[in-house]
Amino acid sequence: MKLLLEHAHVEGIRYYDTYRKNGGYRSVEKAFKMTPEEIVEEVKKSGLRGRGGAGFPTGMKWSFLAKPEGVPRHLVCNADESEPGTFKDRYLMEFIPHLLIEGLIVSSFALGSNATYIYIRGEYAWIVDILEQAIQEAKNNGWLGKNILNTGFDCEIYVQRGGGAYICGEETALIESLEGKRGNPRIKPPFPAIQGVWMRPTVVNNVETLAAVVPIINNGGEAYAKIGVGKSTGTKLLSVCGNVKKPGIYEIDMTQTVEEFIFSDEYCGGIANGKKLKACIPGGSSVPILPANLTLKTAKGEARYMNYESLADGGFATGSMMGSGGFIVLDDSQCVVRHTMTLARFYNHESCGQCSPCREGTGWMYKILKNIEYGKGKMSDIDLLWDIQRKIEGNTICPLGDAAAWPVAAAIRHFRDEFEWHVNNPDEAQQRNYGLAHYADPIHVPVTA
Amino acid sequence: MSDQKFKVTIDNITVEVAPGTTILNAARMIGGDVTPPAMCYYSKLEGSGGKCRTCLVEVSKGSEKDPRPMPKLVASCRTTVMDGMEVKNITSPKVLDARKGVVEMLLINHPLDCPVCDQAGECHLQDLSYEHGASGTRYEFDRRTFEKEDIGDYISLHMTRCILCYRCVFTADQLTNKREHGILERGDHAEISTLLGKSLDNEFIGNVIDVCPVGALTDKTFRFKNRVWFTKPVDAHRDCPTCSGKVRLWMRGDEVFRVTARKDQWGEVEEWICNDCRFHKKETKDWVIEGPSKIDRHSVISQGHYVGVKKQPVLIDKVIGKNPKLLLDIHKVSDVNRPEIELSKIEGPAHSDDFKPNK
Numbered sequence: 054m055k056l057l058l059e060h061a062h063v064e065g066i067r068y069y070d071t072y073r074k075n076g077g078y079r080s081v082e083k084a085f086k087m088t089p090e091e092i093v094e095e096v097k098k099s100g101l102r103g104r105g106g107a108g109f110p111t112g113m114k115w116s117f118l119a120k121p122e123g124v125p126r127h128l129v130c131n132a133d134e135s136e137p138g139t140f141k142d143r144y145l146m147e148f149i150p151h152l153l154i155e156g157l158i159v160s161s162f163a164l165g166s167n168a169t170y171i172y173i174r175g176e177y178a179w180i181v182d183i184l185e186q187a188i189q190e191a192k193n194n195g196w197l198g199k200n201i202l203n204t205g206f207d208c209e210i211y212v213q214r215g216g217g218a219y220i221c222g223e224e225t226a227l228i229e230s231l232e233g234k235r236g237n238p239r240i241k242p243p244f245p246a247i248q249g250v251w252m253r254p255t256v257v258n259n260v261e262t263l264a265a266v267v268p269i270i271n272n273g274g275e276a277y278a279k280i281g282v283g284k285s286t287g288t289k290l291l292s293v294c295g296n297v298k299k300p301g302i303y304e305i306d307m308t309q310t311v312e313e314f315i316f317s318d319e320y321c322g323g324i325a326n327g328k329k330l331k332a333c334i335p336g337g338s339s340v341p342i343l344p345a346n347l348t349l350k351t352a353k354g355e356a357r358y359m360n361y362e363s364l365a366d367g368g369f370a371t372g373s374m375m376g377s378g379g380f381i382v383l384d385d386s387q388c389v390v391r392h393t394m395t396l397a398r399f400y401n402h403e404s405c406g407q408c409s410p411c412r413e414g415t416g417w418m419y420k421i422l423k424n425i426e427y428g429k430g431k432m433s434d435i436d437l438l439w440d441i442q443r444k445i446e447g448n449t450i451c452p453l454g455d456a457a458a459w460p461v462a463a464a465i466r467h468f469r470d471e472f473e474w475h476v477n478n479p480d481e482a483q484q485r486n487y488g489l490a491h492y493a494d495p496i497h498v499p500v501t502a
Numbered sequence: 503m504s505d506q507k508f509k510v511t512i513d514n515i516t517v518e519v520a521p522g523t524t525i526l527n528a529a530r531m532i533g534g535d536v537t538p539p540a541m542c543y544y545s546k547l548e549g550s551g552g553k554c555r556t557c558l559v560e561v562s563k564g565s566e567k568d569p570r571p572m573p574k575l576v577a578s579c580r581t582t583v584m585d586g587m588e589v590k591n592i593t594s595p596k597v598l599d600a601r602k603g604v605v606e607m608l609l610i611n612h613p614l615d616c617p618v619c620d621q622a623g624e625c626h627l628q629d630l631s632y633e634h635g636a637s638g639t640r641y642e643f644d645r646r647t648f649e650k651e652d653i654g655d656y657i658s659l660h661m662t663r664c665i666l667c668y669r670c671v672f673t674a675d676q677l678t679n680k681r682e683h684g685i686l687e688r689g690d691h692a693e694i695s696t697l698l699g700k701s702l703d704n705e706f707i708g709n710v711i712d713v714c715p716v717g718a719l720t721d722k723t724f725r726f727k728n729r730v731w732f733t734k735p736v737d738a739h740r741d742c743p744t745c746s747g748k749v750r751l752w753m754r755g756d757e758v759f760r761v762t763a764r765k766d767q768w769g770e771v772e773e774w775i776c777n778d779c780r781f782h783k784k785e786t787k788d789w790v791i792e793g794p795s796k797i798d799r800h801s802v803i804s805q806g807h808y809v810g811v812k813k814q815p816v817l818i819d820k821v822i823g824k825n826p827k828l829l830l831d832i833h834k835v836s837d838v839n840r841p842e843i844e845l846s847k848i849e850g851p852a853h854s855d856d857f858k859p860n861k
């Protein structure tokens with residue numbers, strides 16, 4: 054089932070003429086015959102959830118937008134995509150940029166944003182050119198600018214490049230950065246819906262979220278909600294990386310089991326090089342890692358599915374999260390300790406440094422993990438790590454603190470014996486990896502909170 | 503509207519406050535041990551607070567209308583009260599545990615060079631660790647260090663001691679008209695710096711020294727001249743064309759060692775003073791002396807004389823199950839801290855001999 058990437062393979066779809074011939078910009082024509090409130094209502098009906106990581110219902114977010122008289126409002130597209138393992142927005146913007154522009158025009162109309170911004174990851178330099186070209190083409194064809202299609206609605210889209218900080222993907226840090234300031238997350242409240250860019254009401258949405266508005270308007274919110282299962286409606290883009298045969302971008306309708314997704318030829322094609330599945334991080338580097346058995350099955354022994362609810366089944370004790378859709382697969386030659394250390398280094402490097410637990414704790418965790426990985430760890434370090442992540446989680450300004458804590462917590466929770474093996478066998482740990490252990494076997498999983 | 507009051511209960515003690523008051527300020531109205539420590543919030547600096555996380559509290563009841571508890575601990579300095587809100591500070595084991603964690607985090611990269619630090623004796627981090635920290639550390643790595651730096655002729659920046667509270671950044675931004683003092687880099691490698699390493703020459707910039715809770719920003723005209731607890735704080739004023747001229751002199755005998763702004767019981771500057779008063783007026787004849795300062799924080803400076811403090815009506819009984827006493831009373835164990843010695847009665851400079859037990 055493809056909605057977003059339906060025409061991704063069409064030769065020349067990056068350019069306006071081809072895009073238009075394949076049904077592009079129909080949703081704008083349709084939307085302009087509706088009222089902004091009707092569009093918000095359609096999005097609500099669609100059940101669309103934010104694709105940036107938190108999964109917050111988009112229609113609800115839109116309805117929270119304050120509309121004080123005489124104050125401009127803004128829509129900001131979050132294209133900062135810097136979460137390790139996540140590269141779906143890049144693909145969408147690179148290959149079908151007009152889909153995003155189309156979604157932005159419809160959403161800007163619904164929210165009353167006359168100046169809409171795309172805040173794009175600094176390293177995506179070449180995509181800035183692609184987007185700007187698409188914006189120019191849309192403008193030349195009357196979809197942007199003043200009095201679009203004689204509706205009286207004006208809209209401009211501006212592309213702003215980030216300076217290379219993961220934290221600028223957090224919506225309030227993004228807003229600060231967009232304003233030209235240091236990208237420190239703001240303390241909430243006030244929320245962006247009340248005071249965002251330049252203290253004006255602002256909606257920040259992910260690239261994929263805004264692109265999904267196109268099929269929602271084209272086919273209707275109800276039709277969109279019929280796709281998927283439960284509260285996981287519509288289609289979701291996943292960027293798959295790691296030890297699978299076919300890494301890349303997949304669009305799924307969230308009805309597949311994880312097993313089918315990893316092993317069937319239609320998707321990832323199984324584990325590469327004849328190895329075995331060891332672990333999986335289903336939603337980008339910030340979400341908890343799961344051992345093979347819990348990747349494929351929930352703690353209750355039921356099949357795990359590729360959707361918001363099923364991936365989160367069991368909470369953090371035995372489940373994980375859909376997150377940003379960065380699906381990372383580890384085979385039995387991967388070392389969980391090393392992997393966790395790499396992530397800890399990332400969060401240490403990317404913490405903005407405002408709040409003490411995150412600023413200091415991320416560095417501390419990285420140093421301890423480095424010791425364990427390089428054979429200098431102590432048994433007590435494992436408990437210390439656990440305590441540090443516990444002291445960070447929930448006690449910080451923005452969720453980066455949590456995002457730094459969760460991977461460490463999950464690695465210790467599920468792979469503690471691998472950490473212990475590193476401590477007990479420092480020399481051997483330098484020579485070889487721990488391997489699969491018993492995690493790929495269907496072991497009994499304690500159902501604890 | 504203006505006389506509308508919100509009832510908020512903190513550690514079982516109820517106060518009525520104006521809407522818009524933060525939990526921290528409501529707690530300060532109660533005073534005493536139910537007031538969360540604040541290392542970054544500064545009531546005079548707009549936008550300050552929320553960063554250090556020492557003031558975290560548990561909101562066990564959101565409000566009368568919506569009694570649901572808040573899912574996470576909140577920064578009391580940036581969370582406003584609601585009518586009927588119930589807050590737990592020292593009655594919440596969760597808060598005490600988290601706060602201990604915050605203190606530990608603040609200390610892991612701190613040099614702990616108090617013996618050679620000018621701030622010792624009036625350092626909020628010392629007070630905080632003493633009241634809320636653990637006695638040891640679990641940190642076994644090299645601490646982060648930076649080169650010492652002079653920012654201008656009068657201010658020394660010892661970045662290694664900085665806790666990144668951002669107070670000096672807000673001060674430089676809000677008191678002076680040019681923004682040339684800020685933070686470079688991010689995370690644990692972030693540092694305070696000035697525009698292109700330029701000196702700060704604004705006439706109010708000296709106030710960054712007073713807002714700094716630790717010894718990261720110190721007065722070069724006072725550096726290493728004395729320990730603060732050997733100098734006597736005296737309130738004084740002069741007719742200053744630039745600022746209010748209301749200052750605190752730190753004296754030994756007739757010698758003025760240091761001039762600072764006056765601070766209130768929360769360690770906050772009462773009125774900003776100009777560089778001229780602070781750095782250039784170091785003679786007694788420059789000043790009209792008002793009398794000994796009332797120092798009422800539990801600092802070593804006060805030598806146990808909490809002059810001017812309203813005695814806490816023993817509210818603590820209400821604080822169920824907790825005995826929020828200091829872990830140890832420094833005045834009982836240190837020779838230098840003799841409550842029975844009235845500093846202002848000592849003639850001439852106070853000297854360590856004055857505190858000898860046989861005196």
Ligand SMILES: Cc1cc2nc3c(=O)[nH]c(=O)nc-3n(C[C@H](O)[C@H](O)[C@H](O)COP(=O)(O)O)c2cc1C
Nearest residue numbers: 103104105131133134135222223224258259262452
């Ligand atoms: C540290 C951090 C980094 C984030 N990075 C991104 C990002 O790169 N792209 C994104 O869309 N959302 C990111 N988010 C989530 C945003 O804060 C915000 O929730 C999202 O843009 C909302 O869009 P949505 O509702 O469409 O998902 C990040 C959040 C955090 C805490």
Ligand code: SF4
Nearest residue numbers: 405407408411449451
């Ligand atoms: S949690 Fe980390 S990244 Fe977020 S505001 Fe605090 S220090 Fe910055």
Ligand code: SF4
Nearest residue numbers: 664665667668670714
């Ligand atoms: S130098 Fe002092 S005031 Fe400035 S951020 Fe550091 S600790 Fe805070």
Ligand code: FES
Nearest residue numbers: 552554555557579
């Ligand atoms: S005083 Fe509230 S977070 Fe620092």
